[in-house]
Amino acid sequence: MTFFQAFNEIKSKYSNNDLVIYELVFYLSKSVKSKEDFINKRNDEIDFDFATLILFTNQYFVDKKPLGHIIKKTKFINLDLDIYDGILVPRNETELLCINTEKIINQIFSKQDKFNLVDLCCGTGNIAVYLKSKFNNANVFAVDINEIACVNTLHNSQKHNLSINVINGDYYDSIINNKLKFDVIVMNPPYVALNELDETMTKYENRISFINSDDPNEFYYKVIDNYEKLINNKNNFLMAFEISSTQKDILESYLKNKNLHYQFLKDYSSKWRSLFIWNSNKEIIF
Numbered sequence: 001m002t003f004f005q006a007f008n009e010i011k012s013k014y015s016n017n018d019l020v021i022y023e024l025v026f027y028l029s030k031s032v033k034s035k036e037d038f039i040n041k042r043n044d045e046i047d048f049d050f051a052t053l054i055l056f057t058n059q060y061f062v063d064k065k066p067l068g069h070i071i072k073k074t075k076f077i078n079l080d081l082d083i084y085d086g087i088l089v090p091r092n093e094t095e096l097l098c099i100n101t102e103k104i105i106n107q108i109f110s111k112q113d114k115f116n117l118v119d120l121c122c123g124t125g126n127i128a129v130y131l132k133s134k135f136n137n138a139n140v141f142a143v144d145i146n147e148i149a150c151v152n153t154l155h156n157s158q159k160h161n162l163s164i165n166v167i168n169g170d171y172y173d174s175i176i177n178n179k180l181k182f183d184v185i186v187m188n189p190p191y192v193a194l195n196e197l198d199e200t201m202t203k204y205e206n207r208i209s210f211i212n213s214d215d216p217n218e219f220y221y222k223v224i225d226n227y228e229k230l231i232n233n234k235n236n237f238l239m240a241f242e243i244s245s246t247q248k249d250i251l252e253s254y255l256k257n258k259n260l261h262y263q264f265l266k267d268y269s270s271k272w273r274s275l276f277i278w279n280s281n282k283e284i285i286f
Contacts, residue, residue, distance in 0.1 A: 003032060004042040006050055014061045024056045027071040076126045079133065079160065083124060084152040090126040093267045094188055094242055097274045098130045100265060100286065101186055101240040105135060108238055108280045109183060113137060116232065118180070120171040120187040120223070121145075125153025125164065127186050132162045141165045141182070143174055172222050181232045188242040189219035217250060224258065224277065239277040248272035 001009075003025065010021050026033050028048035032041055059065040068074040068089030073082050076090045077098065083089055109115045114137050119128035122142035132140040142153045142164050150168040157164040167174050171189065175182075215221075220241055223230065231237040243251065248264055255262050260277050263286060267273035278284060 001046055001050055002043050003029075003038060003046055006046050006053060007038075007042075010053060010057050014057055017061075020060055020067055021057065023067060023071060024053055024060075028053060028056075074124075076124075077130055079126070079130055079156075081124050081126055081129070081156050082152070082159065084148055084155075087146070087149050087152050088123045090124060093273045094126065096265070096267055097186070097188065097240060097242050098127055100274065100276070101127075101184070101238070102131065102134050103286070104238055104240070104276060104278065104284055105131075105138075105184060107282055107284055108236065108278065109135075112183075114139060115183040116181065117141070117184040117186065118143060118175065118182045120185065121189045121219070122153050122166075123149050123188070125149075125156045125166075127188065128153060128164050129156050129160055129162060131184075131186070132157070132164055133160060138184075139165075141167060141180065143167045143169060143171055145170055171219065172226070175230060180230075182230060183232050183237055185223065185227075185230060185237075185239045187219065187223065187240070190216070216244065217247060217254075220247075220251060220275075221254070224255075224260075227277075234279060236280050237278060238280075241275045241277075242273060243275050245271035245273065248275075251275060 007021060007025065011018065014021065022035065022038065025038065030047050032038050056070050059070055060067055066089045068083040069085070073080060074089055077095050081090065117131060117135070117138045118141040119125070119131070120143050122128055122144045125142050128140050128142040132138060144150050144153065145168070147168050150166045153164065154166045167178070171187070223239065227239065228234055252264065255277070261279060262275065262277045264272050265274045265276070265286065
């Protein structure tokens, strides 16, 4: 069977996502690692077990197993990240959070020699690794209560030759207990409400990645209510949070009494997905 025949046989059954089929071929093949390789070798005999390709495509399309957990890696913006078992595969929405955070950091901290940044609930370390790759002058910390997530984050930072301080512990208490303070706080916490939790989400990824509190807003309240204990300078800081679209109105009502600058932004699907809170003498352009 040739690469072209193998691809078309899978496509005839699952025709709605060519990119996934390509990624699985690239993962299984020793010689075809890109579309250019595929085109050049499309009439060559496949160098992998076709039954394994069928198994993987069934896992993705039928069992809803995330691609990142099938091939054990993912692309996050321009970074290749490895994914450990059970750890949440980074979503596209988080890419926007990072890109916009990068823009605001450039506006607020561009002239600082050093600044401290923390990625709370770090998972694979995608946020910490990306922002450290963009800001060599950032002293970056990553925190997660899941020990495997911390090992995953450390692995991905080392993979990209980046120095990140990884802490295994509670997103709030570990900072307070270590007497750490930051200029930038970024957080993508478990924010799925109990009535929104689809059990297929937790089949391959840890439940605490989606929900870890009776109130999904608890993580935001804790950090915002105590932000002065967590930041270096109350006159110059940034907090960036990923949120669920269903939380926007609740969080906006909560923030109206906080005397803070804030802005909600939408994701690629035009759903409210991120919240930025800051204080600076500079005007922020989104």
